[in-house]
Structures are given as structure tokens and as C-alpha cells.
Amino acid sequence: MNILPMDGRARLLGDDVNTDYIISSRRKADSIDPAVLREHLLEDLDPEFAASVRPGDILVAGDNFGCGSAMEVAVTVVLGAGIRAVVARSFSRTYLRNAMNNGLLPVIADTSGVREGDALTLALDAGGRLLLDNHRDAPMECAPIAPFMLEVLDRGGLVPYLRAHGGFQVRP
Secondary structure, rough: OOOOEEEEEEOOOOOEEEEHHHHOHHHOOOOOOOHHHOOOOOOOOOOOOHOOOOOOOEEOOOOOOOOOOOOHHHHHHHHHHHOOOOEEEOOOHHHHHHHHOOOOOOOOOOOOOOOOOOOOEEEEOOOOOOOEOOOOOEEOOOOOOHHHHHHHHHHHOHHHHHHHHOOOOOOO
């Protein structure tokens, strides 16, 4: 599985989207099944949001995406909705780690030029730079993601990576 290149439709959010907005903590008492949780994605911000999501959509946010509690279910629900990437100006450290560990691509980029519904492409150029293309403006360079982390994401997260490799691969 190669996570990049990736094409999707932009779904715009604002700044400071916290984990309780992504999925209310009361919902994990009902179920931790991603297929059930997906129905509640961002319901406190927009009760119709989850029903409008299509597999392959890309969440696009401003600053401090995933702030708040460290609950992993805030990544699980995004993946359960068929979303494979979040592009934001910045992430909380915990959400960034949880995303990578669970196979959700977190991309740091200037999102100010992206509009709701834009067709987006995330891809690596020949030099290995991660680019975000909204197909209107010139592709913009994103914050780099270490090749090792791209390998982890390609496997679907840390546990599938470790299972496939029998541990971490030591490179000279």
C-alpha cells in the first residue's frame, strides 16, 4: 500500500478543532467500532458533517488541529469515515503522534488557499518533497515527513509496520 500520491476532496475546518469536536468523548462509551463512530464525526460542530463525508475526503484545518485530550479514538473516527489525511497549519503533538501511529497522514502546510470542495492532490516530487496541489495555484511545499514515517504510514500504522518487519529496521 502506498499512501502517496493521494487525491481527495477538501473538507474545510477552522482553528483549534479539539478531539471532543472530532468525536465527543461520550460516544466512546457507546462503541469503539470505527463503523459506528464514523456516524458521529464532528457532530458537535456540524450535525450533518458525517453524512456528507465521502471516502477519500481530506480534512483541511487551520492551527492546532487535534488539541485537547489524547484519546486515540479521535484518529479512529477519522479513519473510520474513510479519510486518510488531514492537512493543517499545525497539529497538537499528541494528535500528530496518534495519527502517525494509526496510519492517518498528518500534513503540515499553509491551508489558507484551500477552499471547501477543492480537488486536492498530495504527492512527493522527484526530489522527495511533499507537495499539496489544489489544481488552481502552484503546488505548495508541505513540512517534510521522514521517509521512515512514510513507511510506517504505508503499512497502515505502527503496529502493522512492526508486524511486517518483526520490529524496527536498523539502518546503517
